[in-house]
Amino acid sequence: MPQSNFIVASADSRQQPRLIELAAAYQLQIVEQTEQDLHLLWCDNRLQLIQRSQPKQAGVFVDFIGAAATYRRKQVSIKNEIIARAVGCKNNERPTVLDATAGLGRDSLVLVSVGCNVVMLERNNAVVALLADGLSRLKQTCQDTWTRHFIGLYHGSLIDDSFDWRNTLPKVDVVYLDPMYPHKKKSAAVKKEMKAFQGFVGADEDSDKLLSVAKQVAQQRVVVKRPDYADYLNQQKPDFSLESKKHRFDVYLT
């Protein structure tokens, strides 16, 4: 699990309050340059993950407000989002969900858009900084009521003893897990910038350990997103699964 300890920023952007705040919150040093291929860069007033060896490739950042995210958010409904049905949305019921492997927050955005309250948890310090930056840009530019469904962002892991989840996290109905799966197939469908994210985070080889803790945290169910060809997490058969085009959502009732 690679971690990043710094953010590259040009001299004239180094005094940006949001950058200084992020760096302090996640113990990231602000530096002028680096030789490291994949690294965090403060550019265009936002935090991005970039790859030096691919200068034409777009940076990866958390986007809750751009055109693509807005389009996605407006299109979602319980009917067409299997993830929403997997976490137990129906009629007027909207569970509170802990997205315990939050990544770039894309699944969280879908859950928030259908009306779930969502708590995000992420262990990688660079990724949690990207999320914090995305949330802060969202809250600066959009005061719509749906944004209030993002009810928390935490840095840590359910399987890290130093993270006291019992006394730190709010009570949640559902724990949602989407650990990075070690890809066997070469997927042309994965965009180049997403490959950079996958290369940066690496495969979550310890993800089997998450299931038993998640079951203690969730009051109703644990939902695990898997590629359609992948084994069950920790080889444990779920109570049921829902399938989308490329994924399976394995549901464990608690």
Ligand SMILES: C[S@@+](CC[C@H](N)C(=O)[O-])C[C@H]1O[C@@H](n2cnc3c(N)ncnc32)[C@H](O)[C@@H]1O
């Ligand atoms: C495949 S990505 C998740 C993508 C996310 N669902 C989205 O929609 O953007 C997996 C993320 O989970 C994080 N992660 C993996 N295991 C974790 C754990 N035990 N605790 C917290 N975060 C974890 C990784 O650092 C990575 O950022």
